Amino acid sequence: SQKIEQNSEALNIQEGKTATLTCNYTNYSPAYLQWYRQDPGRGPVFLLLIRENEKEKRKERLKVTFDTTLKQSLFHITASQPADSATYLCALDGVDSSYKLIFGSGTRLLVRP
């Protein structure tokens, strides 16, 4: 079955540094991958989507890469700010339905001032 792993439970970095979060998947070749942000007690908020034929996607301070050979996506936040502190989830389209999303367990990011 599909398996999605995000790199660690928590990532602690200094303000101004670049945060890099990892999403690895196995037993599947998704057509696209999405990244969401979730704050405590709130629903996820969509950030970026990258398709299988795209290597990289950018949006302001965010950058996502998608390596279908390594079966890995990297999510970067440059010039990180304390307000970026949240849990970041990666999600893949479901193998039996591209309308469904399968989520990773998320990486909690803490940006220290």
Place this chain on the structure above:
Amino acid sequence: GAVVSQHPSRVICKSGTSVKIECRSLDFQATTMFWYRQFPKKSLMLMATSNEGSKATYEQGVEKDKFLINHASLTLSTLTVTSAHPEDSSFYICSAKAAGAYSNQPQHFGDGTRLSIL
């Protein structure tokens, strides 16, 4: 745009009670809505896919008689937890896809309902 409202945000009730959670798309029509359950520090677990005007599709292991889903209009889906027990306590989140949206377009999430069964 693309706002999804979920109500109530928090509910505490006694064991054996049935609880209804509403999910509304406020500024768009949603032919498909999804219901998730999330445990503390865990990922979102898809429970069911709700399609307007038809029966919901439940994921393996989810009891359809326990978690009743109704999607009677293009802007409203409801999840009813029947005869709730303490093990049903969790954070329930809905999401919606706009009508006509391609499969690779994002889902729009509500802010979740914290359900606590005493």
